[in-house]
Amino acid sequence: MTSPKIEVDDLKKHFKSNEDLFTRLFGWGEIEYVKAVDGVSFEIEEGESFGLAGESGCGKTTCGKSLLHLHEPTSGTVSFDGQDITDPAVRDEMDFRTEAQIIQQNPYESINPRYRVFDWVKEPLDVHGIGSEEERENTVIETIESVGLNPAEAYMHEYPSELSGGERQRVSIARAIILEPSFILADEPASMLDVSVRASILDLLDRLQDELGISILYISHDLSLLKHMCDRIGIMYLGKLVEVGPATQVINDPQHPYTKALVGSTPTIDPDDEREAAELKGDIPDPVNLPSGCRFAPRCPEATDECTVEEPPMYDTGDDQQARCILYDEEQKQTISE
Amino acid sequence: MSVKDHLPANVESKLTSSRALSQIKDGVSTAYELYRSDRLGQFGIVVLAAFVFIAVFAPILAPYSPGARHRRDDGSLARLDAPSTDHLLGTTHHGQDVFSQLIVSARVSVFVGFLAAFIAVFIGTNIGLISAYYGGWIDDILMRIVDIAYGLPFLPFVIVLVFIFGANIVNIMLVIAAILWRDSARVVRSEVLSQKQRPYVESARAIGASDFRILYRHVFPNVLPLTVLYMAFAVAYAIMYEASIAFLGFGDPNVYSWGRMMYQAYTHGAIREAWWWVLPAGVCIMLLVSSVFFIGRTLEEITNPEIRH
Amino acid sequence: MSLKKYVVRRIGQLIVTYWAFLTLLFVVFRLAPGDPTSMYLQEGLSAEEREAILARHGLDQPLHVQYVEYMAQYLTGDLGQSFRHGVPVWDVLVVRFFNTIILMGLAFAIAYLIGVSVGAFIGWVRGTRKEKTGIVVTLIARSSPEFWIGILLLMVFTFYLGWFPSGGIRPPGTEYETFLGRYLNWGVAYHLVLPVLTGVIYYMATPTLLMRSSMINVLNSDFIQIKKAEGIPEYIILYKHAARNSILPMTTVVALVVGMSIGGSLVIETVFSWPGMGREMVESVTYNDYPLAQAIFFLMGSLVIWMNFVADLAYVYLDPRVRYD
């Protein structure tokens, strides 16, 4: 059996929320931790697209960036092709930075405004010293054209400020694929774009994934988009996964009360559609002082006293779908490994 | 308004040299934009260019040696003579030609102004870059040093140091730089802190760029306009502080400077009678400094588009 | 972070800054050329006499001992003996200190008031001729060193028009009885006009320009639009919302301008023969009287450090985002 492309095991990322000279010198005051990611485990198969969804502040972006090792995880492991890349020696050996790339959310800020398109797309080759100068030029031109910026000559001398949002996002994609990575993190790749061009960017990503066999981790707050793009999705709440499963299944038949609320709150185009508005109490709690037991319990419409006692594990709810909710304890006693 | 609008439509750029070439072009077009954008900036550039010209060609332009004592036809020392065709701006108490002193003095102001400012901004920018980029302990310590530098009253500090190390023009310049760096350090730091948050930096990390590359190839070019702006301010302050030091009598006794001219005029009581000895140096300081400030203001408008309408 | 914690931290920072400042002062003045004896050397001192003088000023000790003693001295408020005057530094400085505070405090306060109001105004009328004129005038004022402004004022108002005295603090031979009486009289006011005006012209530029850009930033914020949409009259938006928010960053600028003006006292006091710390500093450096120079430096630096501290606390008071958190 081949190992999955990426295997995340009990990943945690806690940020210090306050620290200054005096705290460091004299230990004045307690250091508080924001538990952005607090024990997340999932797998992404070769060539699969996996989606992470959740409200802002749920830790999905931090989780994604910890996968790419743009954050040093606090604990837990991330295995890439079966090797633990939290170990710097492993990262060096496999040349991790050529294997995993990122496409960022905001195309207006993700390209250095002082770089021309050509230089921006070429930089990864320069950094890793790949090919001769001439070879690099050819690769850059090919890549720029492969993301739909035709002909490359028309775009490569431009500064990003001269391009539209959609074109910029294509440039970012070109930079991400020029090293032929096997994994891409797409962090809200279309959320800043106008609806009419969004589809073309998503199509492009879809096509590249097919052609190059890349595994993609999509991060988005937009369930409709994830449903459209992903094979499987995971729903995050306050630093933990609460539900994982095949995309269509999770959204059409959510199991966890939080997923139900999310799906129920997402507006639909059909004006006749009468959705049952999910009633969630209050706001998301402070990720510094988490509630005891199930972290969703204080807002959960179905919470019982039992929920505040202990954090529930992931339960199988059928067909490759799992939910972190005590409701499924009765139906199915057997728990999945935590 | 983008940079591209100022370039000829058909720019031939060889791929390999495109980067260096384009940066030169950017520089040129920024300068052009600066010149075009408002009259204050134009005034500033013209005046500054004039002073630089005077400073460079001072020995040719000055009609007399600045220290030479002139005598009247009757052989007496030409003490405090009013302006005439011989002496365009009259003479000093010692019978020296004011106009020649004025011309020669431009060298000191321009030299001290630019060099001190360059050193100050060079130090400040690097401290700001490193402090903000690495954060943590390094940031704490560097920023406390900046705080302390802000706690030092400028002129007294400079005077004490100049006195200790000796009043020559290089020391004066170094001492001014030793304190002026704090402004650019603080401003660059806060700008880098904001640049650091931008996704392009993360993108550079994701492709495996080194810290050095990120700092100097990615962040620095984006901080550069601010650095240039603070350079302009530093030039202006350096010129004024050099003049103030000289006016207080702590200047280099071996070189002529506008501050020293005013010091001598003031201590000889010339402000009561010999306006021609007092006014020109002050006007020159004011003109030179304000030209730099005008350029700075124009730069500010260009580099900070948010504060345009 | 609670308010209390913030203040405690800020006090901690104040202590660290003070320590560093005092140490720097020690290092700088121990580098100084010319020990006290050089002043008496011409009189042909014997070796014993020399050593006696050094011992009197504690200069025969090893450096680290000197450092500890110096710290202890300064912390207890003992600023040492003036070489030149032969009396405790405090005796020389007490009067001069207040003379400087009166002059520079007044100049600074007026400059700040004018600067903030003018800056608020030209920020408000952004894009008009008035703004351009305001900026040009301000920049020219900022381009003119204090001595140049002072000399111009002297030439016009003293030597040409004859309206004001050329220098000093009060007419010669004036008698005064109380401390307040020293300053609260027409003679002093008359002598104050030109030096204060000099300071005001030069120092108002910085607050003006900073207030303007702060104002422009605030005017771009959404809430100004909402206030307009609410139908609130423009003048209320100007002073109650725009100016009130723009002034926040200005509190930190206070310290900067204080630093400038206290240093500028050297020049202004020299031009107008004002018997203050600044002029004394120039003279004490010239005459190698470094306990005195060091003490003045210490007082000036203290002013800046304390003003910084007060400004930071004022900021907390003015900005609810820090006050309630």
Added chain:
Amino acid sequence: MLELTDVHVEYEMEDGGAVHAVNGVSISLEKNKILGLIGESGSGKSTLAKAVIRLLAKNGDVPEGSIEYKGTDLTELSDREFRTEIRWDEISMVPQNAMNGFDPVYTVGNQIVQAIRTHEDVSKGEARERARELFEQLGIDPGRIDDYPHQFSGGMAQRAMIALALALDPSLIIADEPTTALDVVIQDRILQTLRDLQQEIESSVVLITHDISVVSDICDEIAVMYGGRVVEHADVETIIKEPRHPYTLGLRNAFPDIEEDDQDLISIPGTPPDLVEPPEGCGFAPRCPFATDECWDVTPEPEEYGDGHIVECHRADEQELLTEEAKRKETWMDLETEPQQGVEEADD
């Protein structure tokens, strides 16, 4: 109640030219309705709203057209009249980011009281009482009126902003992307509250957004803007189910819907029109797969297709054909392969 006739809005540029952000909009809104104004960035939707409440930037101007509100032409009013009679009393607004909509140095309650007392002669105590009531209506603890804006969460600040907007029972509320910055759960709650309160106090709302699903969720009518014009306007049912304008059709097909299982998203090729020198003809023609010669030459006038369904398209009568064709990806793809103007220019 609100009737715009041929409204134009221009922004003067530094080089003397002008951006024609709104280019002849005629639209009317009845009492007690929610109108959704949708369009992509640069379509002029926000500019239009700002023109109504007279908050255009300094270089903006309404050179043509009339904005009639309850029978008075707002463009004729003096600034003073507009400020004292219209602003907030009659027309209020909710901005995109409520947190920035409050002055950070005053408490939220204070700012509501200020708005009330600017227009009504009531005591501070009465105004405060009303602020508390508003808080309660919007589901915020009235005890929090003495909090500063930064002490509120994003969702709460947006509610407080709506409280402020309702403070004087205005007849028209302009909400510019009021929930774009919020998460779906909070967005849903706020939109429902807005809808409930609007019906309670019988005011009209103009909801500006780029999200079709949001408008279809709570609006009565939808107006679609493109290139500074309203290209289609009708009730929600009609716009969503029987749109006639190719742009509306395109938008509909580009939008991922959570209800659909195997949706083929189709993007609209090309870029929005140049607003500095708007070309002759229909603004959408360069991106439209159905454009004919007429479309390139003649700007289509608004025409009514039954019961208030107003469309600006020469081929609007071919509804069935267009709807079918627009669903095919190839229809739009064909256009993409043709050389575009932008590319040609850069090429020479």
